[in-house]
Amino acid sequence: ATSRLLVNYQEPYRSQILDYLFKPNFGASLHILKVEIGGDGQSTDGTEPSHMHYENDENYFRGYEWWLMKEAKKRNPQIKLIGLPWTFPSWIGKGENWPYDYPHVTVYYIISWILGAKQYHDLDIDYVGIWNERAFNSKYIKVLRHSLDNLGLTNIGIIAADGDWNISKEMVVDPYLNDAVQLLRYTLDKNGLQQVRIIASDRLWEPISFVLLVDSELHEVVDVIGAHYPGTKTVPNALLTQKKLWASEDYSTFNDEVGAGCWARILNQNYVNGNMTSTIAWNLVASYYEELPFGRCGLMTAQEPWSGHYKVEAPIWITAHTTQFTQPGWSYLQVDGHLEGGGSFVALTDGLGNLTIIIETMTHDHSKCIRPPLPRFQVSPQRATFYLKGSFYFLRTLQVWYSRLGFESANSTLFEQLHPVKVLRGSFSLDLDVDEVYTLTTLKTGWKCSCPEPPPSQPFPSNYKDDFNIRNPPFSEAPNFADQTGVFEYFVNGSDPGDHVFTLRQVVIQRPITWVSDADQTISIIGNFQWVNLTVTCDIYIEKPLDGGVFIAGRVDNGGIYVRRTKGVFFWVYADGTYRVTGDLAGEEVLMKGLSGVRHNAWHTLTLSIQGTSASGLLNGYPLWENVTISQPNNGWAAIGTRSFEFAQFDNFHVEAR
Numbered sequence: 207a208t209s210r211l212l213v214n215y216q217e218p219y220r221s222q223i224l225d226y227l228f229k230p231n232f233g234a235s236l237h238i239l240k241v242e243i244g245g246d247g248q249s250t251d252g253t254e255p256s257h258m259h260y261e262n263d264e265n266y267f268r269g270y271e272w273w274l275m276k277e278a279k280k281r282n283p284q285i286k287l288i289g290l291p292w293t294f295p296s297w298i299g300k301g302e303n304w305p306y307d308y309p310h311v312t313v314y315y316i317i318s319w320i321l322g323a324k325q326y327h328d329l330d331i332d333y334v335g336i337w338n339e340r341a342f343n344s345k346y347i348k349v350l351r352h353s354l355d356n357l358g359l360t361n362i363g364i365i366a367a368d369g370d371w372n373i374s375k376e377m378v379v380d381p382y383l384n385d386a387v388q389l390l391r392y393t394l395d396k397n398g399l400q401q402v403r404i405i406a407s408d409r410l411w412e413p414i415s416f417v418l419l420v421d422s423e424l425h426e427v428v429d430v431i432g433a434h435y436p437g438t439k440t441v442p443n444a445l446l447t448q449k450k451l452w453a454s455e456d457y458s459t460f461n462d463e464v465g466a467g468c469w470a471r472i473l474n475q476n477y478v479n480g481n482m483t484s485t486i487a488w489n490l491v492a493s494y495y496e497e498l499p500f501g502r503c504g505l506m507t508a509q510e511p512w513s514g515h516y517k518v519e520a521p522i523w524i525t526a527h528t529t530q531f532t533q534p535g536w537s538y539l540q541v542d543g544h545l546e547g548g549g550s551f552v553a554l555t556d557g558l559g560n561l562t563i564i565i566e567t568m569t570h571d572h573s574k575c576i577r578p579p580l581p582r583f584q585v586s587p588q589r590a591t592f593y594l595k596g597s598f599y600f601l602r603t604l605q606v607w608y609s610r611l612g613f614e615s616a617n618s619t620l621f622e623q624l625h626p627v628k629v630l631r632g633s634f635s636l637d638l639d640v641d642e643v644y645t646l647t648t649l650k651t652g653w654k655c656s657c658p659e660p661p662p663s664q665p666f667p668s669n670y671k672d673d674f675n676i677r678n679p680p681f682s683e684a685p686n687f688a689d690q691t692g693v694f695e696y697f698v699n700g701s702d703p704g705d706h707v708f709t710l711r712q713v714v715i716q717r718p719i720t721w722v723s724d725a726d727q728t729i730s731i732i733g734n735f736q737w738v739n740l741t742v743t744c745d746i747y748i749e750k751p752l753d754g755g756v757f758i759a760g761r762v763d764n765g766g767i768y769v770r771r772t773k774g775v776f777f778w779v780y781a782d783g784t785y786r787v788t789g790d791l792a793g794e795e796v797l798m799k800g801l802s803g804v805r806h807n808a809w810h811t812l813t814l815s816i817q818g819t820s821a822s823g824l825l826n827g828y829p830l831w832e833n834v835t836i837s838q839p840n841n842g843w844a845a846i847g848t849r850s851f852e853f854a855q856f857d858n859f860h861v862e863a864r
Contacts, residue, residue: 207242207252207688208504212493213270214511214685222657223508223516227491228281231653233518234505234525237534239278240288240454240486241271242338243319246693247293247718249338251498251766254292255682255693257319259713261297266322268682268695275329286534288486289319290335290368296716303719306343313346313353320354320362333363335454338721339434342367344376344424351427363429368454371433374443377425430454430484437578438475440482450483457487457521458503459576463611463618465503466520467573470566470609470643473528474550478543487521495688495843497735499766503576511686513664523609523621523654524643531562531607531647547588549638561598562647565590569640572613591635599632604646611641621654666734668863674856675708684710690765690772692728692848697855706745706809709855712848722767727757727791729772729847731765733861738841740863741815746846747855748781748806755780755849756856759791760816761842773839777814777823780849781806787823787834791847797821797834809857817864 215223226233244254255268266272278285294305298312305312316334323329334350336342347366354362367373431444432454444451453476459465469487476482492504502509505525508516532554539553549567569585594601606624627634627646636644645652672684679696687694687710697711712728733740740760748754755778762774772791779785785802789795802825804810813824822832844861848854 207249207254207494208489209270209274209491209493210252210688211495211509211511211686212491213273213681215508215516216511216514219514219516219660222660223491223506224277224281225657226506226518226522226655228278228285229655230282231530231651232655234522235282235529236278236285236490236525237529237532238286238288238484238486239275239490240290241275243289243291243316244269244271245291245293245718246295246714247720248691248722248724248767248769249292250500250722251494251688253689253691253693253724255695256295256718257322258297258315259295259693264318264322266326270681270683272323272327272329273681275323276327279329284533286332287329288333288335288365289316289323289331290338290365291316292338292721294719296718299719305337305719306341306346309343309346309349310353313350316350317353317357317359320359321357331362333365333430335365335368335432337368338455339369340721342369342373344421348423348427364427365430365432365452365454366428368432369434371431371436371441371444373424373428374431374441374447376421377428377449378443378446425449435575435577436476436480436482437580438472438479440480445481451481452484452486453480453482454484454486455488456485457575458489458500459574461492461502461504461507461519461521463520463613464572464574466524467568467611467641468575469505469521470524470527470611471550471568471573472575473524474543474552474564474566477538477552478550483538487525495731495735495765498688499768500576510663512667514661515663516660520611520618520620526621526652526654527564527607527609527643527645530652531564531645531649536562545588545590545638547590547638548583548585551590551592559597560648561594561601561604562645562649563592563604565636565638565642565644565646567638567640567642568611572611572641585640587637587639589635589637591633594629594632601629601632601648603628604634604648605650605652607645607647607652609643610639613641623652623654665736668734669861670733671858671860673708673858674710677708687730687732688765689728689730690769691725692730692851694728694730694846694856699855706747706855706857709747709857710846710859711855712853715851715853717851723770725769725772725791727793727847727849728851729759729762729765729769729791729845731762731843731845733844734863735843736841737761737843737863739817740844740861741813742844743811743813743858743860744846745809745811745857746779747809747857748779748804749853749855750850751781751806753781753849754806754852754854756854757845757847757849758812758814759845759847760814760821761836761839762791762845763839763842765843774842774845775814775816775821775836777812778849779804779810779812779825785823785825785830787821787831789836789838793849797836798831800831802830811858
């Protein structure tokens, strides 16, 4: 849910941000875009809507991932697309918080997303994952592969298992034992003994088959072993599989210069130390409220659609050192990429005569990622000499691009083109200082965009209204609302006589198969986390009889993976005609309660005012409760939500902060 605010930017700023991310030879020039297959559950900084909320429901226009993939493809038709689920709608598990009990059901759901991407958006998905950072299931992976193949989707690769390296234990190949059996077969054949069959154990392939290939079918159906935050290291079993190894999620670090240093180091060292040929940053762009978990852990920052302000952070230009001078399909040259004075280098070729070398000399304290812990190491200024062999021996010059992360001076040099370096009889030398990145390449296509400065930063508007009166919304979600449990969508209320035809509706009515501990209530936040004194007004419509309920809230202090512990000032009304004021989302800290007369299937207007240490509430413009003492929290967002996973509608939302 990290691109939530990006879609709300006005032009030309939204296109500029997208250009920095995806346009070739412009900025980050990304090779891969990995998106969440929305499952209606909390996935770190919010929920993303599913294409199938319910078993008989399909809609391939919800959320913003379809739009994001199309914008990426528009700029770079060669970009690779990956889909991965974090959560699943409840119906997948048939009442259990588990997606694997009915593998054919889960496969149907995932393949529907892949087919919908093609049918409705002309998007070809290149890879699909299993379940983000959760258990994998071998049977499910095999059913997924067979189902893809049966539909002619043989070109879609499976990445497993987007967690640790444990899946490699089930699919490991022992190349030495395998080679020994093949050598015996070759020797027999060479001596005319083709009729002799090899029995590699007198127990009918047990236990030797376990050593040769633990699960031959699993090995066959998995294309890429993807691990998260590997610390640039792999494990022997993963290498023995002889599969592609990827850091399929990494980085996740605040995007200042230290974050850029982390990114520079792992982009190289994931291959140098771990033989990983792809590194995928979480996250693409920090387009979510910064006070949510992992604020500003994107390659760039775009979290103010109301002002148009964004910032091209240093990790964008560190990315360009690799992405502008290589492409998917290029090969890493198998050299020892450790520099004697510390740091690393990698060399890649397209096999057609082009060569790119990327060098990094990041020091320990200036390249620490958020995880895992980084062992101490030393990097010193050094003179490094590179020797080119084979056809590269005849190169005469290499283009040079340079970055230096300035920590003491706070003045960084980012992606600057230097004079070409001369290659003499296949070698050249460079004097390398610490915290530098060099790219040396035969390609002359590098470019550093210089777009106009975006507008200055501004806080969220202190007086904000949304009546949701939009007949054909470009997105399913209202601008700036960030769902943290449940899904709030534009809704056309055909049965209404006119005042509330267009509303915002909470639509998840069963707890999804969760990735983290979603709240038991639904909630969508909006506004400025620094708000202290504010008035929130909203029309509400409870659809669930008896125990249905809704709330409006202020000073909401939490969200994302911590949504269950959310505090604030919550004004609830229920279908049984009662109300409550609580200091938390869970409803355990009751500050006031009483009768309201509210019933389901009727519109009512709630108003919550918070001033200093006191709060009051209006129902349909008349005082319902007042002078409730508030101690904590001191500030936070505004919010709307429901008592449980239930249908409910909201209209004419208005927040005014003072």
